[in-house]
Amino acid sequence: WYQRRVRVSDRDPILPHDSDSDLAADDTELGVIANPNVNGTDLPTENGEKPLEEWELNRVYDTIGVGWAQVIFWIISFLIAYSDYAELTLIALIIPYLRCEWDLTEEFEATITITIFLIYAISALIFGKVSDIYGRKRVMSITIVILIITAIGAALATNKYLFLFWRSIAGACIGANFATVVVYSTEFSPASHKSIGPLIALMGSYVSMFLVNVVGFLTINQLGWRWVIIIITIPCIPAWILLMVMPETPRYLCVSGKEKEALKAVVSTQSTGTNTHANSLGTI
Secondary structure (H helix, E strand, O other), rough: OOHHHHHHHOOOOOOOOOOOHHHHHHHHHHHOOOOEEEOOOOOOOOOOOOOOHHHHHHHHHHHOOOHHHHHHHHHHHHHHHHHHHHHHHHHHHHHHHHHHHHOOOOOHHHHHHHHHHHHHHHHHHHHHHHHHHHOHHHHHHHHHHHHHHHHHHHHHHOHHHHHHHHHHHHHHHHHHHHHHHHHHHHHOHHHOOOHHHHHHHHHHHHHHHHHHHHHHHHHHHHHHHHHHHHHHHHHHHHHHHHHHHOOOOOOHHHHHHOHHHHHHHHOOOOOOOOOHHHHHHHHH
């Protein structure tokens, strides 16, 4: 198995096959994406499939390239990063209005800021592991919904303690998204494009810092700080919708022992012009 792996890794990426007989004749062409050592044998599983390995997934995406799916993942990264940093920037914008409405002391203002950022930092550390256990898509889809709920709760808060409660939960969701969204986009990208996801997420954070202040300047005096919170959270909705139509990352599915679903995720996110390769995947 080791000799086959070395020999395959030194070869060019998978080339289109002329027929299914070529696949059977040259088993090493599938070595990039198939595990030739399943339970100590080279035989496929009872479903006729061979499970993927993590290193093989990297080779697969290097071959598949960039297509519409990767672009959608990058858009999701932008929207979630925008929403997360907008929620953080929002605090500095509305604190003066909260001070007037609820007579906040300087100590309580500091408590709001410190609590939110502390929970954000702790959540970012914890939810990286949580997403390894339960999946990137599941974690983000839940935290985005909770983030929308916390925005509504903070907008309807009748006192400073309720506001602090809702924003603390929002801080946990922001930290969870921060630890997950970049991983989600990069695991679907070839090696030559893995830096694009983090870069776009970083752009989303910078854009949010600018737009939050623009939105606040245009609306906060007319609509009030409560409506500003709702407006700032709107990008979470398209991010959640796009996330629902995309699959879980093949790497997570592979590590979780769901090789068949991992193969489907790979095929469903292939770039245009690689149908032959997708068919080859389906025959494993």
